[in-house]
Amino acid sequence: MRTSTRVLGFLAVLVLVLGLGWAGGRWLGPDEETVAADEGGHGSHGSSQTAEEASDAHGSHGSGAEAAAAGLQVSEHGHTLTLAEATLPAGRQELAFTVEGEDGPVTAYDVAHEKQLHLIVVRRDLTGFQHVHPTMDADGTWRVDVDLEPGPWRVFADFKPTDGEAHVLGADLFVPGDFQPEPLGEQELSASVDGYDVNLGGGFVAGEESTLTATVSRDGEVVDLEPYLGATGHLVALRAGDLGYLHVHPEEDTDRAEFHTSFPSVGTYRLFLDFQHDGVVRTAAFTVEVEGAGHDHATHSHGEAEHEDEQEDDHEH
Incomplete structure (x- = not known):
């Protein structure tokens, strides 16, 4: 061929x-x-x-x-959280930032929970939590003093521009120095701070609406909390690992510290409760293990569980 x-x-x-x-x-x-x-x-x-x-x-x-975690992005829907400095030394430092819109820094915000912007600063091992309210310059630059220790940090800005959508944006901040991360440990639904004992109760199941209730006592007596940010307390929930930020809605016009949220996934979460009594705001921290549907879940606080055990013992005798 x-x-x-x-x-x-x-x-x-x-x-x-x-x-x-x-x-x-x-x-x-x-x-x-x-x-x-x-x-x-x-x-x-x-x-x-x-x-x-x-x-x-x-x-x-x-x-x-409501089941989606927020704060995982530095930018969304035309808004960007921009830190003036991505690295700051340890100690008490001024943290400055802007929220950039399509036409430059945003200068007009709606008030939510008595503030135009809520800033959360926390180290990535979920220690050093601070919930602060910066002041804004005329050019849109926000400024606030925060206490920083060495390690990687996450900064969350929770805000709603006027005539815009509500946002939670997150940006990374690094503090040089010797850093030893602290383990979260096992689930802990009780905390003590400045002589106050705080118990957290509720349902901790992924993908379901949860009502969380905090009981604050001193010397064995439940105290009446004072209004803080328009409610009986303010609760921030962060997911360990990626530090996903959960939207937690306080129950207003009530004398109980009650909150509504939905955990988006199984895993470990760190919850921070800001409450006010005798004119002072304090923060209690809890570690919560969220499981999937179908498991046996502890839906009450540590203090409530002890009370139920005592009732069972009395009944047996």
């Missing part, structure tokens, strides 16, 4: 194979809806998908957007 004939035959077979491969790829490959869903799910800059739609699309066990 002539060489030219062999070459033409080989080319004809090659064209046939490539054509079959292209057709098979069109048949077996992802459809346009799947591709669009993947692009939206990965948060492309051109996507118009809202946080609530993203939460629904990824399946949050029917709890909707």
